[in-house]
Amino acid sequence: MKPGLFKISPGFEEVMPAEYRELVEHGPYGAGMGVADLGAFKELLEEHPLCAGCGLALSLRLFLASLPAPQDTVIVGSTGCSSLAFPQVALQNIHSLFGNQNALASGLKRALSLRFPDKVKDVVVIAGDGATADIGLDMVMHSWFRQENITTVMLDNEAYANTGGQESGMSPQGTVLYMAPKGKKFPKIPLPEIAREAGCAYVGACSPAQGKRLERMLRRAILVAREIGPTYVQIFAPCPTNYKFKPNETLTRLKLLEKEGVFQPKEYITREAQDLLNKLEGGGKP
Amino acid sequence: MTAFQYQVLAGPEGYLPPAAAMMGVELPDKGEALIEGQVVSDEEALHKIAEKLLGAENPFFFPGPLLLWAWRDGVEEKARAIKDLAETAGAKIIPMPDYRPKYPMINPDVEINPNHPNLTIWHNNIDACVFVGVHCHYANMALKIIRGGTDCYTIALCAEAGHEDAMISLRDAGLEKIKRLTTIVGDKKRQLAGREAICSR
Numbered sequence: 001m002k003p004g005l006f007k008i009s010p011g012f013e014e015v016m017p018a019e020y021r022e023l024v025e026h027g028p029y030g031a032g033m034g035v036a037d038l039g040a041f042k043e044l045l046e047e048h049p050l051c052a053g054c055g056l057a058l059s060l061r062l063f064l065a066s067l068p069a070p071q072d073t074v075i076v077g078s079t080g081c082s083s084l085a086f087p088q089v090a091l092q093n094i095h096s097l098f099g100n101q102n103a104l105a106s107g108l109k110r111a112l113s114l115r116f117p118d119k120v121k122d123v124v125v126i127a128g129d130g131a132t133a134d135i136g137l138d139m140v141m142h143s144w145f146r147q148e149n150i151t152t153v154m155l156d157n158e159a160y161a162n163t164g165g166q167e168s169g170m171s172p173q174g175t176v177l178y179m180a181p182k183g184k185k186f187p188k189i190p191l192p193e194i195a196r197e198a199g200c201a202y203v204g205a206c207s208p209a210q211g212k213r214l215e216r217m218l219r220r221a222i223l224v225a226r227e228i229g230p231t232y233v234q235i236f237a238p239c240p241t242n243y244k245f246k247p248n249e250t251l252t253r254l255k256l257l258e259k260e261g262v263f264q265p266k267e268y269i270t271r272e273a274q275d276l277l278n279k280l281e282g283g284g285k286p
Numbered sequence: 287m288t289a290f291q292y293q294v295l296a297g298p299e300g301y302l303p304p305a306a307a308m309m310g311v312e313l314p315d316k317g318e319a320l321i322e323g324q325v326v327s328d329e330e331a332l333h334k335i336a337e338k339l340l341g342a343e344n345p346f347f348f349p350g351p352l353l354l355w356a357w358r359d360g361v362e363e364k365a366r367a368i369k370d371l372a373e374t375a376g377a378k379i380i381p382m383p384d385y386r387p388k389y390p391m392i393n394p395d396v397e398i399n400p401n402h403p404n405l406t407i408w409h410n411n412i413d414a415c416v417f418v419g420v421h422c423h424y425a426n427m428a429l430k431i432i433r434g435g436t437d438c439y440t441i442a443l444c445a446e447a448g449h450e451d452a453m454i455s456l457r458d459a460g461l462e463k464i465k466r467l468t469t470i471v472g473d474k475k476r477q478l479a480g481r482e483a484i485c486s487r
Contacts, residue, residue: 009365
């Protein structure tokens with residue numbers, strides 16, 4: 001986006017709804033805002049239709065606040081809970097066919113590189129565990145094999161949540177859900193390790209319980225994808241509606257699961273990516 | 287010309303009205319416009335727009351993102367001209383800043399959304415509206431929804447080839463044409479005021 005492009009035509013300022021005026025005056029475009037600034041700027045997500053206590057909703061807020069250049073970012077989404085919120089986000093975003101998100105993002109990134117050769121455009125895929133680890137796994141992995149310069153973010157709520165509660169590949173073994181009454185027969189797919197082996201230069205696993213860690217991982221993933229190759233971030237936030245816990249317990253539960261070792265934050269960084277991050281982050285260990 | 291000429295009239299035409307293009311209404315050539323599905327001269331359409339705006343009880347302008355955001359040279363000048371036109375016609379303005387399908391619902395007091403424009407029209411009792419600066423594919427959809435569910439008279443000031451689904455549609459509506467329309471509206475308003483003054487004597 002060109003500086004100064006985001007401007008209301010003169011004479012129409014007073015008729016523009018307040019949220020648009022706030023986006024122009026206090027929005028994050030080109031402002032270098034981050035998670036620590038939440039509450040001090042106009043966020044890109046005004047409202048959302050997700051369930052009370054949904055960890056994905058918090059993850060989306062943190063994700064949007066963490067983008068290093070929202071004005072030059074295009075989001076590619078896919079069918080799932082997060083796709084219900086994304087049409088309302090004040091950011092360029094494309095909804096793809098279920099599972100097709102990484103194929104679409106690959107083409108989009110290549111097209112943007114041709115159309116804007118002197119400009120960095122970040123293409124970030126954000127999809128649920130069903131779209132990433134099940135239905136779209138072939139498209140996801142082939143984008144990694146091809147070394148596409150895109151970031152893939154999985155919102156892992158461990159179920160197909162808005163279709164009644166079916167198990168996904170990311171549900172833990174033994175999980176019983178409304179539409180999975182016999183219990184899941186195989187363990188959670190180790191997608192961070194698969195991503196590492198499939199050629200991702202940076203892999204992170206985090207949860208929305210620690211916003212700054214999520215921000216650091218997402219920014220690292222996007223910066224590495226710009227220069228080196230595919231990156232992957234997995235955000236763990238089990239669904240309160242289908243896993244049947246109270247909406248106000250989401251964060252304490254996430255912290256407890258991390259403390260118990262059920263959820264383990266991870267970071268896999270190639271040597272090349274680490275060199276780049278050292279350079280970008282000032283040489284010291286971030 | 288077919289024996290049956292479909293007329294694009296104010297509704298409500300009912301759920302899922304046909305696209306006017308499907309009913310044989312064709313877009314006008316340069317220098318021409320559409321009034322209720324019939325090709326007329328630009329000048330005739332400009333006068334008809336003025337009559338409709340001045341005759342309406344509650345006319346509104348719905349400027350879209352192509353006009354509301356100063357995204358390229360010339361937009362600011364056109365925006366001023368549209369503001370001037372709306373003020374001359376005594377119309378109010380409700381913006382369509384983007385096309386996000388906001389849920390649970392938009393605030394119809396302050397904005398209009400192309401996915402459910404009828405809400406804003408019903409809520410504000412709008413009997414005539416002007417679309418300007420709305421991307422064509424969204425304007426087509428919104429105009430059809432309005433014709434289907436409301437009795438609002440729709441006018442499209444299109445910078446491209448025009449809209450069959452509007453009751454009156456200009457094409458190539460650039461700065462010059464908009465200023466000409468403002469002049470016509472201003473003249474007619476003065477004539478009406480003169481007539482009213484004579485009648486009240």
